[in-house]
Amino acid sequence: xxxxxxxxxxxxxxxxxxxxxxxxxxxxxxxxxxxxxxxxxxxxxxxxxxxxxxxxxxxxxxxxxxxxxxxxxxxxxxxxxxxxxxxxxxxxxxxxxxxxxxxxxxxxxxxxxxxxxxxxxxxxxxxxxxxxxxxxxxxxxxxxxxxxxxxxxxxxxxxxxxxxxxxxxxxxxxxxxxxxxxxxxxxxxxxxxxxxxxxxxxxxxxxxxxxxxxxxxxxxxxxxxxxxxxxxxxxx
Numbered sequence: 395x396x397x398x399x400x401x402x403x404x405x406x407x408x409x410x411x412x413x414x415x416x417x418x419x420x421x422x423x424x425x426x427x428x429x430x431x432x433x434x435x436x437x438x439x440x441x442x443x444x445x446x447x448x449x450x451x452x453x454x455x456x457x458x459x460x461x462x463x464x465x466x467x468x469x470x471x472x473x474x475x476x477x478x479x480x481x482x483x484x485x486x487x488x489x490x491x492x493x494x495x496x497x498x499x500x501x502x503x504x505x506x507x508x509x510x511x512x513x514x515x516x517x518x519x520x521x522x523x524x525x526x527x528x529x530x531x532x533x534x535x536x537x538x539x540x541x542x543x544x545x546x547x548x549x550x551x552x553x554x555x556x557x558x559x560x561x562x563x564x565x566x567x568x569x570x571x572x573x574x575x576x577x578x579x580x581x582x583x584x585x586x587x588x589x590x591x592x593x594x595x596x597x598x599x600x601x602x603x604x605x606x607x608x609x610x611x612x613x614x615x616x617x618x619x620x621x622x623x624x625x626x627x628x629x630x
Contacts, residue, residue: 396454397422397550397582398443403451403461405435405442412438414606415451420550425576425583427593427614429628430603436586437478439603440552444468444475455550470498474548476539478555478586484528488519491527491538495545505545512541515571533564537571544575551575553585557592565589569596590628594618602627 398420405413413435420426428436441447443455445465453461460468469475474495483491492512496505513520516537522530527538536556543551556572557565573596576583587593594600597614602623610623617623624630 395422396420397456398584399452399454400439400443401452401454403439403442403449403453405438405447405449407438407447412447412606413442413449416442416603416606416608418601418608418611420582420584421598422549422582423576423580424598425572425585425596427590427597427600428584428586428603429588429590429593429600430609432588433605434603435606436603437554438606440475440477440554440584440586443552444473466498469546472547472549473552474543474546474550475552476543476554476556478558482527482530482535482539482542485526487524487526488530488538489523491542492519492545495542498546508545508547512544515544515574516541533560533568536560536564536568540568540571540575544579544581548581550582550584553583553587555586555588557587557589565592572596590624591618591630594628 396419400416400418403413403416416439430436438447442449443453445463445468449461455471492509499505527535556568569592572583575581594614594617600614600617601608602610610627
């Protein structure tokens with residue numbers, strides 16, 4: 395069953411059109427990778443979903459139209475967005491960042507339970523709750539950004555370049571956590587990623603964007619094996 399559907403979505407920044415009729419489907423419970431070169435429209439697609447850029451076309455979440463709705467309203471429906479650059483609040487502590495992720499919730503007991511659940515994915519956080527986010531390593535900041543998004547209890551988690559600027563061993567750990575969140579909590583995940591190899595390994599399906607349009611799509615394992623796709627679009 396489709397949790398998210400985009401149909402002929404067009405988006406622009408002023409007079410510059412960034413998306414040229416993007417259509418895609420994200421099945422509930424799946425991991426979907428969005429790949430492509432810089433400037434292909436991947437980040438703009440996530441911004442279109444979360445109401446951060448004006449769009450034309452249809453965007454439906456759980457069968458409900460969300461195109462043009464305010465970002466806060468879209469978040470309340472169950473869509474969490476971890477932007478490129480992580481977006482952690484550097485002057486706030488680890489705990490304060492987690493609490494900010496739950497700012498739309500009204501059940502303190504459930505929030506505390508979810509903070510405890512976060513420790514299961516990121517055990518190091520429990521002993522560093524008072525540490526300012528600015529003092530964390532790049533990998534730790536990315537983990538905190540994911541943890542903060544999970545505090546929303548999202549149905550759909552949007553991740554923009556989770557591997558950006560991180561060492562390969564850290565990237566592998568983060569993608570393992572992403573896979574665990576998907577399998578254990580049933581959170582649907584849509585991720586934008588430059589590292590096509592690791593993204594396709596984790597994903598169920600994938601879309602490759604080129605100059606604001608979908609160039610190729612299909613099952614991740616099939617795209618990873620397709621030599622022409624890899625050489626033409628994925629760079630390996």
